[in-house]
Amino acid sequence: MSGDPRATGHLVVGGGPAGSMAALRLAAAGREVVLLEKERAAHHKVCGEFLSCEAVEYLRAAGVEPLALGARTIRIVRLASKTALVEALLPFTALSLSRFALDEALLARAEASGCRVVRGVCVDRLSRDGSQWQAQLRNSGLWRASAVFLASGKHDLCGWERKRGAQGDLVGFKLHWRLAPQQTDALRNAMELFLFAGGYGGLSLIENDAANLCLVVRRARLREEGGWPGLLKNLKKENRHLGLRLQGATALWDRALAIFPIPYGYVASPADELWRLGDQAAVISSFTGDGMSIALHSGALATRMFLAGSTAGEYQKELKRHLRRSMSLSTRLSQALVAGAGRTVAPYAVALFPNLMGWIAQSTRIPERVLAAGAAS
Numbered sequence: 001m002s003g004d005p006r007a008t009g010h011l012v013v014g015g016g017p018a019g020s021m022a023a024l025r026l027a028a029a030g031r032e033v034v035l036l037e038k039e040r041a042a043h044h045k046v047c048g049e050f051l052s053c054e055a056v057e058y059l060r061a062a063g064v065e066p067l068a069l070g071a072r073t074i075r076i077v078r079l080a081s082k083t084a085l086v087e088a089l090l091p092f093t094a095l096s097l098s099r100f101a102l103d104e105a106l107l108a109r110a111e112a113s114g115c116r117v118v119r120g121v122c123v124d125r126l127s128r129d130g131s132q133w134q135a136q137l138r139n140s141g142l143w144r145a146s147a148v149f150l151a152s153g154k155h156d157l158c159g160w161e162r163k164r165g166a167q168g169d170l171v172g173f174k175l176h177w178r179l180a181p182q183q184t185d186a187l188r189n190a191m192e193l194f195l196f197a198g199g200y201g202g203l204s205l206i207e208n209d210a211a212n213l214c215l216v217v218r219r220a221r222l223r224e225e226g227g228w229p230g231l232l233k234n235l236k237k238e239n240r241h242l243g244l245r246l247q248g249a250t251a252l253w254d255r256a257l258a259i260f261p262i263p264y265g266y267v268a269s270p271a272d273e274l275w276r277l278g279d280q281a282a283v284i285s286s287f288t289g290d291g292m293s294i295a296l297h298s299g300a301l302a303t304r305m306f307l308a309g310s311t312a313g314e315y316q317k318e319l320k321r322h323l324r325r326s327m328s329l330s331t332r333l334s335q336a337l338v339a340g341a342g343r344t345v346a347p348y349a350v351a352l353f354p355n356l357m358g359w360i361a362q363s364t365r366i367p368e369r370v371l372a373a374g375a376a377s
């Protein structure tokens with residue numbers, strides 16, 4: 001180990017929704033907290049940017065109002081497969097906001113609550129020395145703390161790697177677009193899900209009426225297409241509705257963001273006695289649009305249990321209990337959606353049972369009574 005050791009009571013690694021939520025709750029309880037975030041400034045992340053009502057509840061309780069940041073409302077969900085298109089009302093009003101804006105607002109709230117936020121600092125290793133934790137930084141330097149909360153999202157720390165999920169062969173992509181005016185209007189108030197061979201994706205408006213396209217695809221299909229440009233070109237032909245939405249659209253970035261692997265279905269083991277938050281604790285299939293609410297919930301639950309004297313293992317066990325039903329159902333549905341049979345049946349099933357999408361949306365979420373307790377505490 002090299003560099004000057006710095007010390008704090010509580011160290012949070014990662015400034016996404018999970019880390020910020022934990023940091024601001026600890027700081028609000030009067031604890032000394034330092035949050036280390038590897039990126040120097042606001043940045044985009046691969047995400048559908050769909051905020052479920054549970055996520056919105058947590059954000060508001062934390063003092064972040066997504067509508068004030070320009071979030072768009074979502075009341076309808078449409079499902080498009082090849083040439084079929086069905087739509088259903090969501091059983092709640094959701095919002096859509098870029099991670100660029102949201103994560104910064106949450107970090108600012110953490111700072112305002114008294115947490116020290118250190119940016120441009122990447123933790124490479126975590127180790128325990130008696131009752132003290134040590135976080136080794138990439139470029140030199142060390143932080144010591146009596147408690148560490150690991151909220152590094154998809155990035156695993158050396159020695160603390162997550163296990164593979166039940167569905168681990170998908171690659172995620174995201175790109176922001178400016179759609180043609182009539183397509184922007186047609187997309188208003190909706191989250192559009194589209195299915196295609198080997199994957200699925202979503203399109204919705206975010207602040208300033210930009211459109212976020214986010215999808216996951218099997219590696220084998222991506223390889224066949226020779227990469228993202230070939231995939232996008234063929235998806236526009238394969239899914240007529242997506243082709244229509246992107247007609248006359250301009251990509252707002254030079255290239256799409258990508259992420260791999262995504263361990264869908266992963267839930268942390270209580271045995272490793274580490275306070276894991278967000279994607280370090282559980283990774284839910286992205287079509288549920290529930291990853292951020294789990295991240296916020298885990299940050300709130302972990303700090304509540306920590307402050308009450310529980311162990312990390314007890315917290316991890318409790319979180320697993322909250323997520324059991326939604327994780328197993330969403331993983332099974334996600335596996336069916338990328339498989340041929342599920343893709344063919346999905347639009348007909350939804351058309352036959354108009355409430356099915358509402359039921360799926362409700363069933364893949366954390367039970368309301370658990371959230372109500374978490375958001376209020």
Ligand SMILES: Cc1cc2nc3c(=O)[nH]c(=O)nc-3n(C[C@H](O)[C@H](O)[C@H](O)COP(=O)(O)OP(=O)(O)OC[C@H]3O[C@@H](n4cnc5c(N)ncnc54)[C@H](O)[C@@H]3O)c2cc1C
Pocket residue numbers: 013014015016017018019036037038039045046047048049050051052055121122123124151152153154155157172173214215216259262277278279280286288289290291292293295
């Ligand atoms: C394709 C796809 C679509 C999705 N769509 C949605 C959706 O529509 N709605 C939804 O709610 N969820 C969605 N999710 C899930 C959601 O993005 C995640 O669940 C959520 O971002 C997890 O939050 P987090 O705080 O755990 O991690 P992150 O948001 O990933 O934050 C982790 C932070 O830690 C920092 N960091 C990483 N490593 C280090 C390190 N070593 N040292 C210091 N800092 C570090 C990173 O820079 C980052 O800022 C989607 C996920 C995917 C893959």
